[in-house]
Amino acid sequence: MPLKQESQNKAFGGTLTKYSFASKSLGGLETKFNVFMPAEGEKSKVPVLYYLAGLTCTEDTGPQKSHLLAPAAQHGIAIVFPDTSPRGAKIEGEDADWDFGTGAGFYLNASSEKWSGHYNMEKFVVEELRGIVQSELSVDSERTSIFGHSMGGHGALSLYLKYPGQYKSASGFAPICNPTECQWGQKAFKGYLSDPSSEGPKHDSTYLIASYPKDKKVAIKVDYGTGDKFYQDGQLLPENFEKAVRDAGRQGEVEVGRREGYDHSYFFISTFAAEHVEFHAKYLKA
Numbered sequence: 165m166p167l168k169q170e171s172q173n174k175a176f177g178g179t180l181t182k183y184s185f186a187s188k189s190l191g192g193l194e195t196k197f198n199v200f201m202p203a204e205g206e207k208s209k210v211p212v213l214y215y216l217a218g219l220t221c222t223e224d225t226g227p228q229k230s231h232l233l234a235p236a237a238q239h240g241i242a243i244v245f246p247d248t249s250p251r252g253a254k255i256e257g258e259d260a261d262w263d264f265g266t267g268a269g270f271y272l273n274a275s276s277e278k279w280s281g282h283y284n285m286e287k288f289v290v291e292e293l294r295g296i297v298q299s300e301l302s303v304d305s306e307r308t309s310i311f312g313h314s315m316g317g318h319g320a321l322s323l324y325l326k327y328p329g330q331y332k333s334a335s336g337f338a339p340i341c342n343p344t345e346c347q348w349g350q351k352a353f354k355g356y357l358s359d360p361s362s363e364g365p366k367h368d369s370t371y372l373i374a375s376y377p378k379d380k381k382v383a384i385k386v387d388y389g390t391g392d393k394f395y396q397d398g399q400l401l402p403e404n405f406e407k408a409v410r411d412a413g414r415q416g417e418v419e420v421g422r423r424e425g426y427d428h429s430y431f432f433i434s435t436f437a438a439e440h441v442e443f444h445a446k447y448l449k450a
């Protein structure tokens with residue numbers, strides 16, 4: 165696999181390395197991702213977390229702003245930080261809005277003809293990047309979990325629920341919990357999906373939780389802030405997800421933290437970063 169190393173920095177006793185490669189899932193476009201590898205990775209394969217960032221972010225936002233590296237180093241866990249969309253697909257309208265197209269891939273495979281050649285972030289994260297990370301880096305892919313922020317929180321929860329068993333646990337910082345019912349999700353699904361009303365629920369955690377296999381336990385953690393303007397504007401809808409969790413009889417398997425006064429920013433994420441890594445460490449190191 166022609167992985168090109170773009171940069172490397174020593175951090176918290178381990179390394180943060182940026183790689184690039186030409187992605188098949190993204191129609192051959194070059195993509196970049198960062199990997200935090202704790203010191204333990206030099207001697208043996210370590211568990212791995214995928215961090216999916218939100219709208220307008222890149223592969224650099226998480227490592228630079230989340231404060232996730234120190235707790236990951238403490239628990240001996242690697243973190244992979246992919247980009248949030250393909251870049252440079254040259255599709256008309258791709259750069260027109262900050263909440264659709266570039267920087268807004270929504271972690272699904274587009275089914276509409278216009279976008280489906282490149283906008284396949286689901287396949288990219290679940291299959292292609294995971295395969296590359298497993299074959300090229302010192303990680304134990306049997307011990308993989310996923311988390312993310314906002315659009316990336318939607319990605320983490322929905323991919324966890326769509327692929328039972330592939331991820332040991334999932335968590336979201338202010339995740340978009342019910343994309344078919346909020347403006348961000350409706351706009352994305354209308355653009356990327358050829359039949360949003362029938363396909364949308366298949367990418368929506370608030371619906372997916374009901375069909376998760378009954379013989380498997382769910383391990384999900386969500387935190388959101390009451391001072392988050394996107395929560396106040398109805399973009400996140402954690403209450404709808406909580407109701408779906410109750411209806412599915414999964415109350416004991418999903419933790420939802422309502423954090424008084426916190427907003428949508430990386431100050432909120434960094435406040436709860438260590439708690440989320442600790443949550444995942446329980447499942448990754450069980």
Ligand SMILES: N[C@@H](CCC(=O)N[C@@H](CSC=O)C(=O)NCC(=O)O)C(=O)O
Binds near residue numbers: 219220313428429430
């Ligand atoms: N440009 C927008 C704000 C965009 C924004 O807040 N993006 C969030 C993710 S929102 C959901 O996915 C983010 O993580 N931004 C990066 C950061 O460093 O904060 C606007 O004008 O409102």
